[in-house]
Amino acid sequence: MVRLWKWLPGERSTIEQENDVALAIAAVSNAFAVFLIDTFTTIESAVAVFYVIIMLVAADFLSRLGILAAAAMCATLCVTSFFLSHGIDNDLATFLRLVGSLSALIITTALLFKNETSRLALLASHNRTRSSEYRYRSIFKQSGVALWEQDLTALNALLEDLRSNGVVDLCAYSRANPDFSKTCTDAIRTVAVNDAALEILGSITHEQALGPISRFIPHDCPSLFGFVNAFFNGQRRFESKGRIRNFHGEESVILMAVEFPEDQSGLDRIVIGLVDITEREAAQATMMAAQAELARASRASAVGALSASLAHELNQPLGALLMNAQACLRWLNRNPPDLNAAIRAAERTMRDGERASQIVKTTKAMLSRTPIASEKVDLLELVEETRTLLEYEIERQNVSVDLMSPPNLPPANASKSELQQVLINLITNAMQAMEEAGSRVRRISVRLSTSETGFVVMSVSDTGPGLSSEAIENVFEPYFTTKPFGMGMGLAICKSMVESRGGKLSVRNNDNSGATFEIALPVESKGRLTRMYDVPQMVARIG
Numbered sequence: 457m458v459r460l461w462k463w464l465p466g467e468r469s470t471i472e473q474e475n476d477v478a479l480a481i482a483a484v485s486n487a488f489a490v491f492l493i494d495t496f497t498t499i500e501s502a503v504a505v506f507y508v509i510i511m512l513v514a515a516d517f518l519s520r521l522g523i524l525a526a527a528a529m530c531a532t533l534c535v536t537s538f539f540l541s542h543g544i545d546n547d548l549a550t551f552l553r554l555v556g557s558l559s560a561l562i563i564t565t566a567l568l569f570k571n572e573t574s575r576l577a578l579l580a581s582h583n584r585t586r587s588s589e590y591r592y593r594s595i596f597k598q599s600g601v602a603l604w605e606q607d608l609t610a611l612n613a614l615l616e617d618l619r620s621n622g623v624v625d626l627c628a629y630s631r632a633n634p635d636f637s638k639t640c641t642d643a644i645r646t647v648a649v650n651d652a653a654l655e656i657l658g659s660i661t662h663e664q665a666l667g668p669i670s671r672f673i674p675h676d677c678p679s680l681f682g683f684v685n686a687f688f689n690g691q692r693r694f695e696s697k698g699r700i701r702n703f704h705g706e707e708s709v710i711l712m713a714v715e716f717p718e719d720q721s722g723l724d725r726i727v728i729g730l731v732d733i734t735e736r737e738a739a740q741a742t743m744m745a746a747q748a749e750l751a752r753a754s755r756a757s758a759v760g761a762l763s764a765s766l767a768h769e770l771n772q773p774l775g776a777l778l779m780n781a782q783a784c785l786r787w788l789n790r791n792p793p794d795l796n797a798a799i800r801a802a803e804r805t806m807r808d809g810e811r812a813s814q815i816v817k818t819t820k821a822m823l824s825r826t827p828i829a830s831e832k833v834d835l836l837e838l839v840e841e842t843r844t845l846l847e848y849e850i851e852r853q854n855v856s857v858d859l860m861s862p863p864n865l866p867p868a869n870a871s872k873s874e875l876q877q878v879l880i881n882l883i884t885n886a887m888q889a890m891e892e893a894g895s896r897v898r899r900i901s902v903r904l905s906t907s908e909t910g911f912v913v914m915s916v917s918d919t920g921p922g923l924s925s926e927a928i929e930n931v932f933e934p935y936f937t938t939k940p941f942g943m944g945m946g947l948a949i950c951k952s953m954v955e956s957r958g959g960k961l962s963v964r965n966n967d968n969s970g971a972t973f974e975i976a977l978p979v980e981s982k983g984r985l986t987r988m989y990d991v992p993q994m995v996a997r998i999g
């Protein structure tokens with residue numbers, strides 16, 4: 457909007473407006489007076505220079521446009537008066553006086569114009585500062601983060617004093633002067649707080665929150681010293697976890713963050729951001745206690761799982777051992793005693809005893825966390841040995857065990873004793889399933905092969921009833937059993953053992969009858985953990 461007047465409506469009080477009007481009238485009448493004197497008197501001097509004074513007076517209430525308009529008017533009056541009093545024929549001195557008057561007017565106008573421009577720029581900058589301050593204040597007030605404005609000028613003076621006395625290590629100084637922290641908390645003063653901070657400080661009023669910070673921060677709080685030390689060392693940022701004592705004496709845990717200014721100009725208003733983490737800390741403590749409790753429970757159930765697995769694994773060799781010992785006695789009690797048969801039974805008894813002892817050794821190795829090294833296991837040899845080991849049971853249950861293997865089968869990378877335990881479990885399960893179901897044909901087929909993905913595969917199929925869909929889903933879960941006196945640990949242990957060697961154990965029902973368990977083991981070491989089986993993993997699965 458084009459405006460001659462300097463002030464915006466409403467910017468001036470009534471008295472000021474009246475003054476401006478009076479000045480305007482005075483300026484106009486003075487201009488007119490100067491014009492009359494210049495035109496109708498014979499004063500031979502540059503009377504027109506008085507227009508300059510009028511311009512200076514008018515500049516007090518005129519806008520930049522107004523200044524230009526007034527200058528144009530004065531110049532017009534000056535020139536008009538010149539031609540009216542001297543006509544067209546005039547001497548050089550008179551003409552130079554006119555030029556001098558006009559020059560003075562132009563220079564004055566330029567200076568006034570510049571002055572008004574600077575004033576407007578200053579005003580705009582002031583307005584920007586004001587609106588930025590307003591924005592900051594509204595963010596400060598409405599922020600959900602607790603903000604605390606502190607005046608650090610006294611603290612700064614204190615630290616400067618120490619520095620000039622040669623203190624360079626504030627930690628050492630603080631150790632030597634136990635009261636130093638208290639002096640610091642007394643020197644830091646709160647000058648403003650927002651609503652969120654008031655809540656942390658105990659839902660108090662703004663006035664109650666102002667004053668020395670020592671009322672809220674215990675002077676022995678390490679983060680307070682950290683804050684002072686960071687400031688002393690010229691750090692730009694400081695973040696720490698600390699304690700705050702509210703107005704009513706209750707303590708909370710807070711996270712504080714502050715950004716120090718580059719120069720000393722803003723030291724009277726340093727904003728500290730606070731986040732109350734008391735609940736989070738309490739939840740964390742509860743969680744850690746729960747974790748410790750869980751670890752204790754895990755250890756307890758690991759021991760349970762271990763005992764169960766040990767009982768399961770020892771069951772078979774101990775049973776066989778008993779039977780072979782009984783057979784040995786029977787052969788000896790015969791009349792005449794069959795010594796050869798008794799010797800064979802005694803040899804079997806020894807072999808079963810060795811197996812039981814091997815199981816105990818493996819379990820001990822696992823408990824002492826001694827890894828059982830992987831080795832190259834010849835599967836054909838392993839199956840033959842296992843078949844001999846179980847021959848008594850195989851014969852007793854009238855089962856045939858077939859073995860099929862391609863020539864040049866590569867050895868598997870595994871632990872032989874573990875793998876034997878797995879195979880014994882699978883064959884024993886198959887025999888039990890066929891017996892329970894009263895299967896007419898009782899055949900177990902062990903097939904060895906290689907896969908294209910670098911695994912040797914050993915599958916154990918039977919002609920039993922196969923598995924129900926529920927059993928297929930859960931058969932490897934610890935404690936899953938369908939047998940009246942089963943423990944449900946065998947297959948869980950087998951799976952852990954195979955997987956700990958980087959292999960896989962799976963099950964499927966056969967097309968005709970029975971089930972097939974398949975073990976795939978890597979030919980090369982997969983670099984996996986080589987423990988007998990992973991108790992924590994099993995416990996997790998039990999959970």
Ligand code: ADP
Pocket residue numbers: 881885886889918920921922923927931936937938939941942943944945946947948971
């Ligand atoms: P347990 O022998 O103590 O029951 P396992 O983990 O060895 O424990 O076996 C779990 C269950 O899997 C058995 O109770 C049985 O129901 C099922 N199972 C295992 N092997 C066979 C199989 N060859 N045929 C049918 N069911 C089987």
